[in-house]
Every structure is written in C-alpha cells, then in structure tokens.
Amino acid sequence: MLGLAASRKIAWSLTAKPDEELIAEVLGGDSAAFNELSSRHRPRVERLCQRFFSDPEIARDLAQEGFIRAYTALRTYRAEMPFGGWLRSIVINLCYDELRRRKRRPEELVGDFGAPEVQWMHLVNEASPENIVGDAEERQEAHDLAHRLLDTLRPEDRMVMVLKESEEMSVAEIASILGWSEAKVKIRAFRARQALRKQAERMLAVGRRR
Amino acid sequence: MNCFEARQEFPALWRKTATPERSAEVYSHLKGCAKCDHAFRVFALSAPVLHSAVEPERNAAEFRRRVAYRAQRGLSVTRPAREPRRLLAMCAGMMVLFAASTAAYLSVAAPIGSYTDEITNSDSGYEFPVDTAPTSNDFAG
Known part of the structure; x- marks a missing residue:
C-alpha cells in the first residue's frame, strides 16, 4: 500500500x-x-x-x-x-x-453544552489516554468542542496558536507573514497558551461535574 | 522518559506518527505521572483542531470551476461586501464634534467690545446708577 x-x-x-x-x-x-x-x-x-x-x-x-x-x-x-x-x-x-x-470573542465559555459534548468532556476526564486518542477521530463533537475552545481566544492569539502548533511555523515566519515583531509573536503565543489552558481546565471541570 | 520529553510527544501521539515504542513509552509515563496525565487531557480538548488532519472538502472539480469563473471576472466570493463600519463611525463622530464645537462657539462668543472698554469709554454711554454705584465706604475695613 x-x-x-x-x-x-x-x-x-x-x-x-x-x-x-x-x-x-x-x-x-x-x-x-x-x-x-x-x-x-x-x-x-x-x-x-x-x-x-x-x-x-x-x-x-x-x-x-x-x-x-x-x-x-x-x-x-x-x-x-x-x-x-x-x-x-x-x-x-x-x-x-x-x-x-x-x-466573535466570547471571553467565557458558554455553558450550554449538548449531550454529546458533555459525553466527550466526560470521556476526556475519565478514559485512558489511548482511548481518548482512539475515540477523538470518530467524534464530530470533539472537533466542535475544540473549535468552541479556540473561539474564546482573541483573534491574534488564535492566529498564533494555529500557525505555531498546527502549521509548525517558526516565530520568524509568523512575524514576517503578519508584519509583527518577533517579540510580539512570542508574547502572544505565551498568552494564548495560558488562556487556552485556563479555558480547557474549565471545560474539564464541567465534564467532572456532570 | 521525563515530563518534558513526554509532553513534546503529545502532537505525534495524537497524529499517530510516533513509533509504537515511543507511544508505549509516553503512555507508560502518563500512567505514572499525574501532572502529565492532566496536561494530556487539557491538550486533548484543543487537539482535534490544532493537531489533527482536517479533511478537505471532496468536490475538487466544483471548487476549481468556481475559482476560475470568479477569478476571470475579477469577482469576490459570495460573502457580502465588508461594511466600512469604522470609517462610518469616524465620520459620524467628526460631524458630531463639528456641530458641538460650532454651537459652543456661537453661544460663548466674546462681545465686540471688551468689558474694560465698556466701563472706561465715555462714549459707551454707560453709567452706574447713582444708588448702586460703589463708594469708598464699601471697600473700607
């Protein structure tokens, strides 16, 4: 093959x-x-x-x-x-x-999660890492929830996160494309990671409660 | 494997590009390290967008047709044109500012002659009324 x-x-x-x-x-x-x-x-x-x-x-x-x-x-x-x-x-x-x-920058996550989303959050809390990786591909709600999580970021933070994490671009490349200084890219990346972690922790807490 | 190495492998683990041996090492580390296990669960919430291959749409021929059609005619895509909201707000703000400053100018415009002229110029015709004119007694002690 x-x-x-x-x-x-x-x-x-x-x-x-x-x-x-x-x-x-x-x-x-x-x-x-x-x-x-x-x-x-x-x-x-x-x-x-x-x-x-x-x-x-x-x-x-x-x-x-x-x-x-x-x-x-x-x-x-x-x-x-x-x-x-x-x-x-x-x-x-x-x-x-x-x-x-x-x-569209809701700073806080909206609480109206659907049943499949809550189920996914519960699974992320409880299942083994192997099962999480295995199940994520099949679940549309995992994808939707990740988008909701990223929607809470400021546009520039989201931009840096995607370019750095998904596209694996260097700080210099991002700076050159967006016309920013490298220092600004680094600061935004740091803040974006902090904000994303904070919101993800909240999401995990929702999954634990329900 | 230490915590740093394990966390570095999260994206490869998610994309299933890590070797089976490496994956086993990471999973084994996660079982024994509560902090990394929690970090992996936090990572897993955003990973479906940030670290997965998103499936592109299948209809390539239709896509090509639409791009070619619009590009040749110099058209934009079907989304509505962007509203110049900021420009409109700035124009409105400037108009309000202009109106307010004009009104303020007209309401507090200085008289043609100054107050000093008024009381010193004998031609002004103004005289203090006798009964209200200040006398030297008014300023004493």
Whole structure:
C-alpha cells in the first residue's frame, strides 16, 4: 500500500509541471493552468482555513478568495519563495482579517453544552489516554468542542496558536507573514497558551461535574 | 522518559506518527505521572483542531470551476461586501464634534467690545446708577 502510494508520487513528480512553469503559463494567458495550480494547493489551503473556522462554508469561501487574490496578484509573485508559501501568506492574512471582522470573542465559555459534548468532556476526564486518542477521530463533537475552545481566544492569539502548533511555523515566519515583531509573536503565543489552558481546565471541570 | 520529553510527544501521539515504542513509552509515563496525565487531557480538548488532519472538502472539480469563473471576472466570493463600519463611525463622530464645537462657539462668543472698554469709554454711554454705584465706604475695613 505504502509502496503503491510512493510509486504514484514518483510518477506524479515525473509528469507534473513545477509550479513556476504553470505560473509562467498563466501569465502567458493560459488561465487553465491556474486550475492545475489550484487543485494542487487546494487541500492544504482548505485545511488551513478549517483550523480557523468551524463552518465549512466559511472555510471554503476563504480558500476560494485566497486563490482569487493569488490569481489577480500573480504578476507580483517573485520566484524567490515557493508558490505554496506565498499563497499561504495570502490565505493567512485573509483568515486573520476575517477573524477580526467577526469579532466573535466570547471571553467565557458558554455553558450550554449538548449531550454529546458533555459525553466527550466526560470521556476526556475519565478514559485512558489511548482511548481518548482512539475515540477523538470518530467524534464530530470533539472537533466542535475544540473549535468552541479556540473561539474564546482573541483573534491574534488564535492566529498564533494555529500557525505555531498546527502549521509548525517558526516565530520568524509568523512575524514576517503578519508584519509583527518577533517579540510580539512570542508574547502572544505565551498568552494564548495560558488562556487556552485556563479555558480547557474549565471545560474539564464541567465534564467532572456532570 | 521525563515530563518534558513526554509532553513534546503529545502532537505525534495524537497524529499517530510516533513509533509504537515511543507511544508505549509516553503512555507508560502518563500512567505514572499525574501532572502529565492532566496536561494530556487539557491538550486533548484543543487537539482535534490544532493537531489533527482536517479533511478537505471532496468536490475538487466544483471548487476549481468556481475559482476560475470568479477569478476571470475579477469577482469576490459570495460573502457580502465588508461594511466600512469604522470609517462610518469616524465620520459620524467628526460631524458630531463639528456641530458641538460650532454651537459652543456661537453661544460663548466674546462681545465686540471688551468689558474694560465698556466701563472706561465715555462714549459707551454707560453709567452706574447713582444708588448702586460703589463708594469708598464699601471697600473700607
């Protein structure tokens, strides 16, 4: 299975055009080449958006908006950085703007948890770590609850958490994409971790009580 | 394995990318360390978003079609245009400020002649009434 996947990947890398070549074709007037670019980078871009927004519609809209902006700004793209990284920085800034625009920042967790969510919190409290890891994949409520937890963060804190933890970006990379100083990124990351831990502790307490 | 090493492995454990031996070591550490066990449970609440592979939407062809259509026409996506709320609020604030300052100016505008002119200028025609004019006795002791 793994061998088949690897051989497919090798075959793909031999036949697929590099991003730079496709970009040159788009700039030369072949807009169909952009389809190839977008399908190549789409899964990663959508995944990134889904880490910020639980609503799949919003995530998909933002991914589309990212590709459209990339298309219209393609002439400004310089080949010194990979196209994927350039596109990612566009999408990150879009998501950040959207987070700030929504300003949905309930500082406290709302107490109206549904039965499946409470069940998941109870399981996180009581089950063994092996079972927690095993069960999380199957449960939509685990995903929803995690989004609710992250919704309590300030937009800039959430941004830093996702970029650092999920995208595994360095402090310097985050600072360069968001136009912040490295010190600001470090401070925000520290505060975000503190705030997230505090809210998660509260959630665990809810799971223990019920 | 110490606490720091165990906690470093949480993301790999969640993504199931840690080797079976390493995973077993972490689980064994968690059984014996209450603090790390609690830290893992706190971690598990946000991990489904922060540390899992989120499934991208399946309909790739539809996605490509929509992007191509809108990009070629220079359109934005279907979300409503953003309202320039901040700008509107600033304009309204400036108008209120202007109105208030104009009203204040008109209500407290200085008279054409000063008070000193009024009492020293003989042409002003103003005289203290005889019965209310201050005398030297009024200022004594």
